[in-house]
Amino acid sequence: MKRIPLLTLLACLLVAVACKQKAAPQDRLLANEAKINDIIAQMTLEEKVNMLHSKTNMSSAGVERLGIADINYADGPFGIREEGVPNGFQSAGWTLDSATYFPTGSALAATWSEDLAYKYGTAMGKEARIRGKDVILGPAVNIQRLPVGGRTYEYLSEDPILSAALSLYYTKGVQDQGTAVCIKHFAVNNQETNRGSVNVKIDERTLREIYLKPFERAVVEGGAMSVMPAYNRVNGDYCSENEHLLNEILRGDWGFKGMTVSDWGGTHSTMGAMLHGLNVQMTGSNYLGPAVIDSIKTGALTEAQVDEKVRQILRLRFAIEAVPADKANQIITSQPESQKTALAVAEKSIVLLKNNNILPIKANVKKIAVIGQNAVLKTQSGGVGAGVKALYEVSPLQGIQARAGKNIEVNYAPGYKNFPGRRWGPAPAEPDPLVATAIDEPADPALMAEAMELAKNADLVIFFGGTNKSIETEGSDRNDIKLPCGQEELVQALYETNPNLVTVLISGGPTDLQLLEPVSPAIVQGWWNGMEGGTALAEVLFGDIAPSGKLPFTFPMKLEDSPAYAMGNFPNDTREMDLFTAMYRPDMTPAERQALNAQRPIPVSDYTERFYVGYRWFDTKNITPMYAFGHGLSYVDFSYGDMEAKATGKGVKVTFTLKNEGDMPADEVVQLYVTRVGSSVEWPEKELKAFSRVSLNAGESRKVTLEIPLNDLRYWNEAKNGWDLEHGKLQLLLGSASDDIRQSAEVSI
Numbered sequence: 168m169k170r171i172p173l174l175t176l177l178a179c180l181l182v183a184v185a186c187k188q189k190a191a192p193q194d195r196l197l198a199n200e201a202k203i204n205d206i207i208a209q210m211t212l213e214e215k216v217n218m219l220h221s222k223t224n225m226s227s228a229g230v231e232r233l234g235i236a237d238i239n240y241a242d243g244p245f246g247i248r249e250e251g252v253p254n255g256f257q258s259a260g261w262t263l264d265s266a267t268y269f270p271t272g273s274a275l276a277a278t279w280s281e282d283l284a285y286k287y288g289t290a291m292g293k294e295a296r297i298r299g300k301d302v303i304l305g306p307a308v309n310i311q312r313l314p315v316g317g318r319t320y321e322y323l324s325e326d327p328i329l330s331a332a333l334s335l336y337y338t339k340g341v342q343d344q345g346t347a348v349c350i351k352h353f354a355v356n357n358q359e360t361n362r363g364s365v366n367v368k369i370d371e372r373t374l375r376e377i378y379l380k381p382f383e384r385a386v387v388e389g390g391a392m393s394v395m396p397a398y399n400r401v402n403g404d405y406c407s408e409n410e411h412l413l414n415e416i417l418r419g420d421w422g423f424k425g426m427t428v429s430d431w432g433g434t435h436s437t438m439g440a441m442l443h444g445l446n447v448q449m450t451g452s453n454y455l456g457p458a459v460i461d462s463i464k465t466g467a468l469t470e471a472q473v474d475e476k477v478r479q480i481l482r483l484r485f486a487i488e489a490v491p492a493d494k495a496n497q498i499i500t501s502q503p504e505s506q507k508t509a510l511a512v513a514e515k516s517i518v519l520l521k522n523n524n525i526l527p528i529k530a531n532v533k534k535i536a537v538i539g540q541n542a543v544l545k546t547q548s549g550g551v552g553a554g555v556k557a558l559y560e561v562s563p564l565q566g567i568q569a570r571a572g573k574n575i576e577v578n579y580a581p582g583y584k585n586f587p588g589r590r591w592g593p594a595p596a597e598p599d600p601l602v603a604t605a606i607d608e609p610a611d612p613a614l615m616a617e618a619m620e621l622a623k624n625a626d627l628v629i630f631f632g633g634t635n636k637s638i639e640t641e642g643s644d645r646n647d648i649k650l651p652c653g654q655e656e657l658v659q660a661l662y663e664t665n666p667n668l669v670t671v672l673i674s675g676g677p678t679d680l681q682l683l684e685p686v687s688p689a690i691v692q693g694w695w696n697g698m699e700g701g702t703a704l705a706e707v708l709f710g711d712i713a714p715s716g717k718l719p720f721t722f723p724m725k726l727e728d729s730p731a732y733a734m735g736n737f738p739n740d741t742r743e744m745d746l747f748t749a750m751y752r753p754d755m756t757p758a759e760r761q762a763l764n765a766q767r768p769i770p771v772s773d774y775t776e777r778f779y780v781g782y783r784w785f786d787t788k789n790i791t792p793m794y795a796f797g798h799g800l801s802y803v804d805f806s807y808g809d810m811e812a813k814a815t816g817k818g819v820k821v822t823f824t825l826k827n828e829g830d831m832p833a834d835e836v837v838q839l840y841v842t843r844v845g846s847s848v849e850w851p852e853k854e855l856k857a858f859s860r861v862s863l864n865a866g867e868s869r870k871v872t873l874e875i876p877l878n879d880l881r882y883w884n885e886a887k888n889g890w891d892l893e894h895g896k897l898q899l900l901l902g903s904a905s906d907d908i909r910q911s912a913e914v915s916i
């Protein structure tokens with residue numbers, strides 16, 4: 168037998184090991200470096216600079232001469248936004264652009280399902296291709312710091328582990344379809360108040376452990392190809408020119424190889440953007456246009472710096488195959504497969520907050536009174552950028568009517584007025600009896616009387632309350648979390664008239680339930696739940712499926728209990744006009760807009776509550792919320808068998824048997840929290856570290872394993888300016904909600 172030399176053997180072994188090692192997801196962007204260098208060598212400076220700014224409101228230029236296609240963007244994140252005119256957001260009046268409207272961010276997060284986030288991303292990625300789009304402006308993954316946050320409904324959760332998992336799987340889903348994500352808004356964009364100018368002051372540990380996590384996983388593990396720097400400043404610098412965020416962390420620590428695209432109107436200077444990590448100015452060319460060429464002429468910038476920007480853009484351009492013009496927009500955007508995904512997400516997102524044995528709807532209910540305009544208001548549009556022109560939308564009332572069929576009578580009354588938000592221009596000549604002029608307008612006597620009449624004669628009253636997409640919206644935060652337009656007064660009266668009452672909240676963020684809770688035997692958080700939201704809700708109310716959503720954020724008892732409020736960190740500035748609103752206001756000239764910007768003081772948002780965000784604060788300070796993070800009831804009980812916990816060297820592993828004790832299939836979201844024992848480092852009372860959605864048939868039991876990788880147990884050591892692992896004891900808390908811990912065990916790491 169011929170002998171193989173030892174060196175050859177060793178070499179083979181090394182190659183085998185190297186091949187087995189998975190390439191970093193960002194490396195996918197490096198597949199065309201030689202080709203890209205060759206193209207850059209052929210480009211004129213003008214052609215290069217032309218790629219650094221918008222071409223239209225939703226595209227940036229390629230180089231036609233060299234066969235490089237433009238990059239087409241689409242909002243995101245809950246459906247491919249309707250086609251706008253080239254130079255603005257106004258509708259282009261197309262007919263084929265009706266898309267699938269998916270449940271909004273907090274609803275997706277309430278599923279606690281990586282699998283559904285992946286399917287959601289997949290459907291979004293497919294519909295983007297149908298529309299000829301290369302990049303989805305989403306997912307939006309900022310941490311929900313403020314209960315009043317205008318974009319809470321767009322964002323996922325107050326918790327970094329949950330947000331990061333969903334952000335990662337959404338990203339993978341989109342990018343596996345050959346569409347790029349543009350993950351937004353990087354970073355610490357947690358308030359709409361003064362969002363265009365606010366300077367967030369934040370310590371490094373909080374930044375790394377809480378606010379950056381959802382971005383980090385999408386970039387490092389998901390290979391996110393583009394990132395959208397946010398409007399705000401962080402520790403002094405605008406996000407679009409923030410050396411620490413864009414160059415040191417994103418490109419440096421995380422190895423990001425793709426391109427950054429400023430939020431619309433969020434570029435602030437030529438040198439800042441060029442030197443500190445921005446690739447594309449959206450929209451306009453005043454900073455990353457002719458001024459770049461001038462700066463090269465004066466020697467302030469070099470062409471090599473422009474080449475590097477272009478290289479990063481071309482990496483995405485070549486990783487994402489352009490959709491040929493004759494292939495785009497040939498069929499309607501919304502596809503049946505995506506509609507099914509929208510339904511599947513909605514079904515698993517609905518959270519049963521309270522149930523005094525009134526749900527599911529009993530067989531003897533023959534007459535239902537549906538009260539409240541939120542039962543009929545469509546939620547696909549509004550909220551500014553994240554609206555969708557949906558192919559159809561099943562409202563809660565339509566869902567209930569369809570499910571009730573002929574044997575159950577369903578009657579509807581609006582109950583309260585709808586507050587349509589602030590208005591530009593003169594008030595309408597004739598006031599609309601269903602429209603409020605102020606958010607705190609008291610209940611309307613005529614609408615109340617009509618609602619009582621229906622309630623009196625019904626077997627069951629379903630009250631639909633909550634907010635709307637003018638109240639919770641991009642561009643402004645809510646003043647408080649009170650229910651608008653006299654809803655509380657209405658529910659109190661309804662309950663007195665007929666105590667067989669279910670309250671359904673249709674909103675994106677939390678609301679103050681102090682007055683409503685005592686008069687609502689059952690409460691359901693129904694979200695803005697996409698085009699199939701009404702169908703899913705009816706399935707839950709009638710008991711076709713068991714509710715299985717869990718809160719992705721804390722419902723505080725009152726706003727003042729929440730951390731940023733309690734610490735006096737918010738609200739802290741007089742409110743001024745939103746930058747974005749000013750940018751696109753037709754009644755202002757560019758000079759007037761510029762003057763307005765120049766006058767703008769620099770408001771500061773100080774995050775002195777640090778990492779005590781959401782339940783981390785409530786638990787540590789012993790403040791009882793109305794409903795805790797992770798809370799959500801089912802129609803069945805689950806029993807948790809004995810938990811086994813061990814440290815594996817790579818992390819911590821927990822196993823136990825979960826049993827569905829009920830008589831219908833149901834899902835439970837099991838949650839694993841960690842408390843530090845005898846630590847010398849400061850920690851919140853407990854932190855979510857792992858979770859899993861488990862589907863079980865009636866009576867079925869299954870062994871469940873939860874794992875926490877060591878990386879997720881590290882903390883940011885400010886003294887060392889790096890991640891650190893504290894060895895010692897951990898208490899593992901296994902449960903069904905952050906305030907419903909069923910078992911605990913100790914391990915040492």
Ligand code: BGC
Pocket residue numbers: 242243304351430431552641747
């Ligand atoms: C929003 C972004 C959005 C962009 C384009 C901005 O106002 O902050 O989330 O993607 O507009 O519509």
